[in-house]
Amino acid sequence: MKKAPMKIMFYMILVMSTVISITSNSWLGVWMGLEMNLMSFIPLISNQMSYGNSSIKYFITQTLASTTLIMSFITLMMKLHNQHKEIVYMMMTISILMKMGAAPVHFWFPEVMEYLDWKNCILLMTWQKIAPMILISYIKINQLFMTFIIMSSAIIGAIMGLNQISLRLILSYSSINHMAWMLASIQVNMMMWMWYFMIYSLLTTAISWEFKSSKVNFINEIFINKNNHKMNKLNSAMSFMSLGGLPPFLGFLPKWMLIQELMNNLMYTVAVTLIISSTITLYFYMKMFLSAGILMFKENKWSKNNYFSKNKIMFMLNMMSTLGLLLSPIIIK
Template identity: 70%
Template sequence: MKKSPIKIMFYLILFISTMISITSTSWLGAWMGLEINLMSFLPLISSQSMYNNSMIKYFITQTLASVMLITSIITLMINMFKLKEIIIMMVAMSLLMKMGAAPMHFWFPEVMEFLGWKNCILLMTWQKMAPMIMISYIDINQLFMTIIIIMSAAVGSILGLNQISLRLILAYSSINHLSWMLASIQVSMTIWMWYFSIYSLLTTLISLSFKSININFINEMFNSKNNNKTDKLNSTLMLMSLGGMPPFIGFLPKWMVIQELMQSNMYLASTTLIMSSTITLYFYMKMFISAGILSIKENKWTKNNSLSNKLLMLMNTLSTMGLMVSPIILK
């Protein structure tokens, strides 16, 4: 795994397997794509020996979900069970376990804690795509999905409050965002595409920012960000955007989801999502508050003309102005 061509091969298989799952015309084909995806992601996790613990946890959980999925699919195909709605709920539960939604979220933070930042990005974004699109293909009981949405919102916001590890904070943040994405699937796949795209972009930028300065805990952010005020500003803007604070672009998909939920009379789900988003915004602020406050002992502002810093500034400018130009984009 030290040779980059091998990694490129596994990344390519990871991409192709997800495409197989979301474009398949049968459940067996979709299940096969998920299995190929699992087998291509495991070598990426185990590329360093210290991550073997995460690999085992991820493998066991995904295997249990796959067994539940294929059993439910076979049962539906041969019509063994009269209560079809229960089998459909089992299919949904297996897919929810694969993406790490509550109450099947137990494995997600534990796996995230010992992964490298690149694998964390894949686990929080790309690995959720196929299960979520497959959930949109089935007609699930609305009460069941509302319960899952409320539980994911509550777990992702409350359990993230007492974390000091940046990976665990982003893991519980991902569970909370998952509730928003599941809610958007219930009302409109177009809104889900917007939400998933913006969430993936912001999560990737934040993770790469942490990776570039090699920080893993909140208390490391103060010393790491002090020497570069521009990087400090970048991190602050990205976290506010991910939390959904206006006028940043991260508020746009949440605004669209809330509007559609209210029109669909899903008042309980929308209220829970808004309250959980307020809580997550609090621990986003906790991540940069110590590094964000300017101290009299700090050095002067210095320019950083690196390409990565310029790119982050450009993306943050687009993020800040994104809500203003959104009517033109969505027209």
Template identity: 45%
Template sequence: MFKFYKIMFFNSLMMGTLISISAYSWFNMWIGLEINLLSIIPLMKSHNNSYPAEAALKYFITQALASAIILFSVLMMLNFSEFVPNNLNYFYMLMLNSALMTKLGAAPFHAWFPEVMEGLNWLNGLLILTWQKLAPMILIMYNLNMKLFLTSIIIISSIISGIMGFNQISLRKLMAYSSINHIAWMLASMLNYKTIWFNYFMIYSIISINIIILFYYLNIFYLNQLLITINSNKLVKLLFIMNFMSLGGLPPFLGFMPKWLVVNNLINGNYYMMSTILIIFTLVTLYFYMRITFSSLMISLNENIIKLKKINYFFMIFINMLILLSLLMCTIIFNMY
């Protein structure tokens, strides 16, 4: 049963993000971020186990610290901009951007992110992976005057997500490190054209929803559960494999399009080194996605003869097929005109 307080806090969560991204002043932006933070904490609560309470506490402490740094840096910039030399103002802007990166979960400010994801259920994890990225990213987009800082964050995020994703057996941590890799791509997409960022964010959110719907319906959190459960339905196995390939950015699938746009944009802006590093470490993440899919295809597991609870797969299969084939459909439709 969906409780009333969850509907109320979910609405205020959405409202907090919208206040932040439409604010005229830094103070209103900070208020929106606080409303957003205080709304997601009750949504993390679970009666079944105590892990979400621990994850909520970790999330609250990290986000509250980042909010305090944002407020401090904004106040210092507003009060001392007339009296203090420019290089100190640059230092406060660096503090502000670092705090926004902490809220976002970009490396090297990412340590809280996999730990919080590990304690949450799939629906709350989906919120952290998608909606909670929106406000910090748009606020970073508002002050993109620190190109060196942004470039270093992009490179560190792609490298750390590629390396740390290895040897993960928890699917939630795997999704967290995957998200850090996509954060690097999204930050790179902001450098020239903001429209590419919007396209990337929308497509990443759609693919994440797709994958997490599969995990949520099948009620799996670890790799060994996945390999056992996925054998019960061949079509679900195929959809799962195709979704992970789409998340990695393989060409026939929808996930390839935003990465192609970002690489094209970076090369046009002469960011050759950055685009090379992003491509190499995305291949690393694609390697561990493929390792999961190959395991599910090649490891010999007997199918269950015990009758599992009946799951209505129609909605899940319909949405998956629609999204996976959307790049192909768009290409065919637009080529006709």
């Protein structure tokens, strides 16, 4: 209880720093906001001694990215970029991509995620990506370079998640894959990015909070710990299907809209790569719950007490991912 006021202060600084970064009219203000964000997030993830390694790794990578960013915009201010303008913009882009953990500078993201508690995992996968994503839209980026970033994030996020048994690592590589979709949406339409990010944040928060309330950390714990709530297990499976973009669910809606926009902008290679990578991620989502559905060992009988979870709010959020595609006629006009 003594640490609660400090936590509230750090959360407020975290929110304010993101707002400062995305509303600043100079790169110096952007850099200050990102540094405030770093200094407020470090105490939150180093609250317990076992998470010390995560905070050190996060601090080192974010400091390296911040140093690259400030050197890049100093070069822009000194007018030394006339001959190498695109290289400076590429360096700025790489530093921002490192801050959000997109491939190929994603090396720190799964390692930090592995040792965080679920609340901080939610922050790292959702809120901490808002400022870097919006800053990417401010930079004039070479189209070929951005296509390489999108395709590498999609492929690495899909393939690296295949052999994982830790739920945090699965969600971290899933986040890298979704970053490819969000970067592609930034290239075509910022409103598209907003819709994608909102739906992705809703689904990720619902899934992570469900794992937190069930105290589940690995795949084999899903179909042992959740047997007392069979409908809750089914609900979690549907949330994962939605996150993977299976058509009947809400997660399919932003991907459907983005694929249509990519086709209209003649970005066929990017669209095909994203679809294939999304199919691979859907495979390792389904692998977690199909084995739980087939497995008969230690299965309890169905009873009226086992239908619903005690956590009604998370049950409602999971149901939104199931029935959310019905909202598509309202959103798409």
